[in-house]
Amino acid sequence: MSEGSQFREHSLEVGRRVYIETYGCQMNLADTELLLGQFRRCGYEPVRDPAMADVILLNTCAIREHAEERVVGRLGDLYRYKARRPDLQLGIVGCMAQHVRDRLLERLPFVDFVVGPDAYRRLPEVLQESGRDPYIDVRLDRSETYADLEPHREAGVRAWVTIMRGCNKFCTFCVVPFVRGRERSVPAGVVLRQVQQLAEQGFREVVYLGQTVNAYHDGEVDFATLLRRTNEVPGLLRIRFTSPHPADMSEATLEAMATCAKVCPQVHLPVQSGSDHVLHRMARGYTVEQYLRLVEKLRNVRSDMALSTDIIVGFPGETEQDFEATLRLLREVKFDQAFMFQYSARSGTKAARWPETVSPEEKLRRLREVIALQEAIAHERNQAWVGKRVEVLVEGPARKKAGWTAGKTPQFKTCVFPAPQPPVPGSVVTVAVREANSHTLFGELAA
Ligand code: 5AD
Ligand code: SF4
Numbered sequence: 001m002s003e004g005s006q007f008r009e010h011s012l013e014v015g016r017r018v019y020i021e022t023y024g025c026q027m028n029l030a031d032t033e034l035l036l037g038q039f040r041r042c043g044y045e046p047v048r049d050p051a052m053a054d055v056i057l058l059n060t061c062a063i064r065e066h067a068e069e070r071v072v073g074r075l076g077d078l079y080r081y082k083a084r085r086p087d088l089q090l091g092i093v094g095c096m097a098q099h100v101r102d103r104l105l106e107r108l109p110f111v112d113f114v115v116g117p118d119a120y121r122r123l124p125e126v127l128q129e130s131g132r133d134p135y136i137d138v139r140l141d142r143s144e145t146y147a148d149l150e151p152h153r154e155a156g157v158r159a160w161v162t163i164m165r166g167c168n169k170f171c172t173f174c175v176v177p178f179v180r181g182r183e184r185s186v187p188a189g190v191v192l193r194q195v196q197q198l199a200e201q202g203f204r205e206v207v208y209l210g211q212t213v214n215a216y217h218d219g220e221v222d223f224a225t226l227l228r229r230t231n232e233v234p235g236l237l238r239i240r241f242t243s244p245h246p247a248d249m250s251e252a253t254l255e256a257m258a259t260c261a262k263v264c265p266q267v268h269l270p271v272q273s274g275s276d277h278v279l280h281r282m283a284r285g286y287t288v289e290q291y292l293r294l295v296e297k298l299r300n301v302r303s304d305m306a307l308s309t310d311i312i313v314g315f316p317g318e319t320e321q322d323f324e325a326t327l328r329l330l331r332e333v334k335f336d337q338a339f340m341f342q343y344s345a346r347s348g349t350k351a352a353r354w355p356e357t358v359s360p361e362e363k364l365r366r367l368r369e370v371i372a373l374q375e376a377i378a379h380e381r382n383q384a385w386v387g388k389r390v391e392v393l394v395e396g397p398a399r400k401k402a403g404w405t406a407g408k409t410p411q412f413k414t415c416v417f418p419a420p421q422p423p424v425p426g427s428v429v430t431v432a433v434r435e436a437n438s439h440t441l442f443g444e445l446a447a
Contacts, residue, residue: 222252
C-alpha cells in the first residue's frame with residue numbers, strides 16, 4: 001500500500017472534505033449542488049475553505065475565452081494547497097473540462113481529474129478509489145439527466161431546479177452543444193416531486209433551468225403543461241425559468257404564463273443581435289421582426305412584464321450598420337436588463353472558422369456603447385416604478401445598507417427598504433417605491 005492511499009484511508013475515517021468553486025451560469029451552480037449531494041452521500045463534508053479540503057473542484061465555464069483564463073489563473077493559486085499536501089486531489093469539472101481536456105492536462109499537469117458535465121454520477125467514489133494517475137471522464141451521455149440524484153441545497157427562499165440539459169440549437173458562436181451535448185429533459189413527475197418537497201422545506205420560489213428551458217419535453221409533458229402543474233404546488237409562491245429560446249416560445253407557453261398566477265412577469269430572452277444579417281449567420285432561427293412580435297405577445301400576456309436579454313457585439317461580419325441595428329433594437333424594446341459581451345471565438349464552433357472582421361479595439365468600443373445605452377434604458381425603466389407599490393419576496397438583510405432588508409419584486413428587481421424589525425425571509429411584503437437607479441428599487445414598507 002502506498003503512503004498516499006494510507007493517508008487517504010486514514011482521512012476517510014475522520015471524514016473527507018470537499019471544496020467546490022463555481023464559475024459561469026446558473027446551470028453550473030445547480031450542478032455544484034448536485035455534486036455536493038453526491039459527495040455527501042459518499043461521506044464527504046462540504047467546506048468553504050480550500051485549505052480544509054481533501055478534494056478541491058473547480059466547476060468551470062467555457063462560454064467565452066475570458067471564463068477559461070480565469071479558471072487557469074485560479075488553478076495556479078490553488079496549486080499551493082497541493083504543493084503543501086500532495087495527497088490533496090485537485091480537479092476540473094464542467095464545461096471547460098469537456099472543451100479543452102487535452103490542452104488542460106498539458107498546461108496544468110498537476111491536475112488530478114478532469115470530468116465533464118455528464119460524468120458526475122460516480123465522481124466521489126472514483127476519487128476515493130483512485131490511485132496516482134489523473135482520472136479523466138469526458139464522455140457525453142445522451143440520456144444522463146441525474147433525475148434520481150438529490151442535490152444538496154442550502155436552505156433559502158429560491159431554489160434552482162434543472163429540468164433539461166444540453167442544447168440542440170448549434171448557434172454558430174456557441175460551445176454549449178459541444179460541451180453539454182444534446183437536449184434531454186427530466187421526467188415531469190420527478191420535477192414536480194422535487195418542487196413539492198422544496199415547498200415543504202420552505203422554499204417559496206423555483207427557477208427552472210435549462211439551456212433552452214422552454215424546449216422542455218419529457219416525451220409526454222411539454223413546458224406549458226409543466227408550468228401549469230407547477231402552479232398547483234401548495235406553498236410555492238413564484239415560478240421563473242431561464243433561459244428560454246425565442247424560437248421555442250410556443251403559444252401554449254404564452255397561454256400558460258398568462259393563466260398561471262405564480263409564473264412571474266419576467267423573462268430573460270436572449271436576442272444576441274438586432275440585425276437579420278447577423279442573426280442569420282448566428283443561426284438563431286428568428287428574424288428581428290419575429291423577435292419583436294414575440295416581445296409584443298409577452299407584453300400582452302402581462303403589461304408589467306420585465307424583459308432582459310443577452311447581446312453579442314463584434315460577431316464575425318458584423319458591420320457598423322449591423323451594430324447600429326442592435327442599438328435600435330435596444331431602444332425599441334427597452335429591456336429592463338441586458339448582459340452584453342464581446343464575441344470571442346470558441347474552438348469547435350462554426351464561427352471560429354470564419355475570419356474575425358471586427359478588431360479588438362472596435363469590439364470594445366461597440367461594447368462600451370451598448371452598455372452605456374442599456375444603462376440609461378434600465379434607469380428609465382426603473383424610474384417607472386417610483387411612486388408605485390410592489391410585492392417583495394423577502395430574502396434577508398440588504399448587502400450594502402445596514403438595517404435594510406432586500407428582496408425581489410415579481411419582475412426580479414432587487415428592492416431594498418429599511419426595516420427595524422426585519423420581516424422573515426420567505427414572507428411577502430408590500431413596499432412603496434420611493435427611488436430607483438438602474439439596478440435597484442429603494443422604498444419603504446407600506447402600511
Ligand atoms: N462569444 C461571446 N458571447 C457568447 N455567448 C455565448 N457564446 C459566446 C461567444 N462565443 C453569450 C451569448 C449567450 C450568453 C450566455 O453568452 O450572449 O446568450
Ligand atoms: Fe448556445 Fe444557442 Fe444553445 Fe443558447 S441556444 S446554448 S446560445 S447553442
